Amino acid sequence: MRDRVMSVAISHIEDTPLHETLYQFDETPLLARQRQQESNARSYPRRIPLALKRAKGIYVEDVEGRSFIDCLAGAGTLALGHNHPVVIAAIQQVLSDELPLHTLDLTTPVKDQFVQDLFGLLPTELARQAKIQFCGPTGTDAVEAALKLVRTATGRSTVLSFQGGYHGMSQGALSLMGSLGPKKPLGALLSNGVQFLPYPYDYRCPFGLGGAEGVRVNLHYLENLLNDPEAGVLLPAAVIVEVVQGEGGVIPADLDWLRGLRRITESAGVALIVDEIQSGFGRTGKMFAFEHAGIIPDVVVMSKAIGGSLPLAVVVYRDWLDTWLPGAHAGTFRGNQMAMAAGSAVMRYLKEHDLAGHAAAMGERLGEHLRILQRDFPQLGDIRGRGLMLGVELVDPQGAVDSQGHPPVHRQLAPLVQRECLKRGLILELGGRHGSVVRFLPPLVITAVEVDQVAEIFGRALAAAVASL
Numbered sequence: 001m002r003d004r005v006m007s008v009a010i011s012h013i014e015d016t017p018l019h020e021t022l023y024q025f026d027e028t029p030l031l032a033r034q035r036q037q038e039s040n041a042r043s044y045p046r047r048i049p050l051a052l053k054r055a056k057g058i059y060v061e062d063v064e065g066r067s068f069i070d071c072l073a074g075a076g077t078l079a080l081g082h083n084h085p086v087v088i089a090a091i092q093q094v095l096s097d098e099l100p101l102h103t104l105d106l107t108t109p110v111k112d113q114f115v116q117d118l119f120g121l122l123p124t125e126l127a128r129q130a131k132i133q134f135c136g137p138t139g140t141d142a143v144e145a146a147l148k149l150v151r152t153a154t155g156r157s158t159v160l161s162f163q164g165g166y167h168g169m170s171q172g173a174l175s176l177m178g179s180l181g182p183k184k185p186l187g188a189l190l191s192n193g194v195q196f197l198p199y200p201y202d203y204r205c206p207f208g209l210g211g212a213e214g215v216r217v218n219l220h221y222l223e224n225l226l227n228d229p230e231a232g233v234l235l236p237a238a239v240i241v242e243v244v245q246g247e248g249g250v251i252p253a254d255l256d257w258l259r260g261l262r263r264i265t266e267s268a269g270v271a272l273i274v275d276e277i278q279s280g281f282g283r284t285g286k287m288f289a290f291e292h293a294g295i296i297p298d299v300v301v302m303s304k305a306i307g308g309s310l311p312l313a314v315v316v317y318r319d320w321l322d323t324w325l326p327g328a329h330a331g332t333f334r335g336n337q338m339a340m341a342a343g344s345a346v347m348r349y350l351k352e353h354d355l356a357g358h359a360a361a362m363g364e365r366l367g368e369h370l371r372i373l374q375r376d377f378p379q380l381g382d383i384r385g386r387g388l389m390l391g392v393e394l395v396d397p398q399g400a401v402d403s404q405g406h407p408p409v410h411r412q413l414a415p416l417v418q419r420e421c422l423k424r425g426l427i428l429e430l431g432g433r434h435g436s437v438v439r440f441l442p443p444l445v446i447t448a449v450e451v452d453q454v455a456e457i458f459g460r461a462l463a464a465a466v467a468s469l
């Protein structure tokens with residue numbers, strides 16, 4: 001595998017075709033209408049100015065007939081890619097059986113099957129004591145539900161969240177967010193109820209240490225905060241964490257740190273909420289990312305891939321937390337049968353085809369490509385992630401290094417790389433501080449050949465972007 005990876009990586013640099021056909025992105029009437037009529041808050045179309053017509057597997061096609069590899073995949077939603085046959089068949093079955101498409105939270109055979117399939121994926125210790133709440137169909141709403149759940153059960157109101165965290169856009173979930181951009185215009189949210197903690201971001205360690213020492217100090221800080229009567233912080237209802245921060249820049253938490261977090265929260269009687277909205281369902285190489293550390297959270301928040309490309313969100317939690325009252329978290333659209341049927345189909349396919357194992361192998365392959373490219377491009381500062389949740393932090397090799405010896409982020413390069421990728425038919429998204437992390441979130445069904453192709457396009461785009469600086 002390494003030889004193949006090496007030869008593809010080298011070809012990026014040496015064989016950049018002189019007459020490569022590059023897509024141009026002139027504004028079409030359709031895109032112009034979108035710009036005029038849709039809100040100023042629209043986001044993706046600004047960086048990915050495409051009008052899509054068709055999609056299959058890892059590919060999307062725009063109205064002009066151009067094909068793109070989709071390494072955004074609905075922000076990590078499309079585990080099986082676009083329009084996978086098992087997903088389409090499940091949706092068609094719901095329609096041909098004339099199932100009620102809307103059921104509030106009444107049960108149906110499809111819903112019951114979905115719960116059995118989902119509980120079947122959980123670690124046994126969690127499945128044995130699991131309760132599930134169906135939420136409004138966004139990840140954000142499931143985060144809101146989780147907040148209410150833990151606050152009600154513990155009688156405490158505050159929550160600890162992490163710098164760089166992303167948990168959604170409603171005002172409760174937003175109050176847990178690290179990024180200040182979307183919060184600043186709103187003023188006070190739940191800000192009195194949320195305390196932020198340093199995340200174990202190894203490359204830019206908040207304590208300037210990194211490695212095992214950074215992890216040790218981080219845990220010590222947390223333990224002290226929860227146990228010091230003079231900490232100035234109330235004992236919280238919960239700590240909420242992404243095991244791999246996605247939007248925050250694809251930052252995987254150290255596994256010892258996660259085990260320490262579990263130990264400390266458990267001994268303090270604080271619920272541990274793991275947000276698996278983006279990292280769940282095989283993406284990181286395990287069915288749930290927390291399984292890498294062998295921990296059992298108190299609450300797991302899920303959405304994205306769980307609905308098999310349709311909107312669905314749930315909270316799964318240990319039964320000791322189940323003290324909230326009937327109707328404590330209602331919502332009209334909690335009974336989407338097509339999403340549950342599609343979600344069940346995805347879960348079964350993931351399990352039967354060991355897509356978690358496949359994601360681990362493909363992530364390793366892509367990582368290898370990137371590490372080879374890094375030898376020629378010092379702008380690839382940090383390559384990180386788990387499975388098919390990978391990111392590259394772009395840096396300015398000429399800039400002054402920080403206390404860990406790492407150059408500063410390159411604020412201009414990532415958007416250039418993104419645009420050069422798009423011109424070559426590859427959709428990638430950015431994240432992290434100053435949008436300096438290029439993210440790879442392809443469907444989990446991506447093949448080795450397609451991974452090589454992604455790496456090849458990325459290498460060419462990187463070379464073009466660096467040359468244009």
Ligand SMILES: Cc1ncc(COP(=O)(O)O)c(C=O)c1O
Nearest residue numbers: 138139140166167168246277278
């Ligand atoms: C970790 C995480 N939590 C919560 C959310 C919010 O989910 P949604 O956009 O469906 O509301 C996201 C979305 O990207 C996410 O990545």
